[in-house]
Amino acid sequence: MQGFLLGNSHEVEAVTLDLSVGGAKFECDLEVYPGKVIRVRLIIPGAEKLVSIEDARVQWVGDDTFGVSFQSIRPAELDELEQLIDEYEEAEGSGHA
Numbered sequence: 873m874q875g876f877l878l879g880n881s882h883e884v885e886a887v888t889l890d891l892s893v894g895g896a897k898f899e900c901d902l903e904v905y906p907g908k909v910i911r912v913r914l915i916i917p918g919a920e921k922l923v924s925i926e927d928a929r930v931q932w933v934g935d936d937t938f939g940v941s942f943q944s945i946r947p948a949e950l951d952e953l954e955q956l957i958d959e960y961e962e963a964e965g966s967g968h969a
Contacts, residue, residue, distance in 0.1 A: 897937060
């Protein structure tokens with residue numbers, strides 16, 4: 873899934889490698905460090921607009937990947953994420969989107 877991450881005053885494109893209602897794993901070249909708060913915008917297939925999560929805190933950093941935990945999600949965005957994950961789990965049998 874494609875997404876956009878805003879940090880350091882600029883937005884970069886990212887690939888979402890793992891997604892749950894509590895957080896996500898991304899691959900991109902945004903410079904982050906544990907504790908940094910970034911904004912996440914996800915392109916949900918079939919949705920009319922991007923799902924925007926204003927407060928995503930970086931939990932860990934790898935070579936070209938990092939993980940975030942969602943600190944606060946508006947109810948509409950939470951509904952979109954839950955629906956996407958449910959649809960993916962039904963298609964795949966189990967796991968995360």
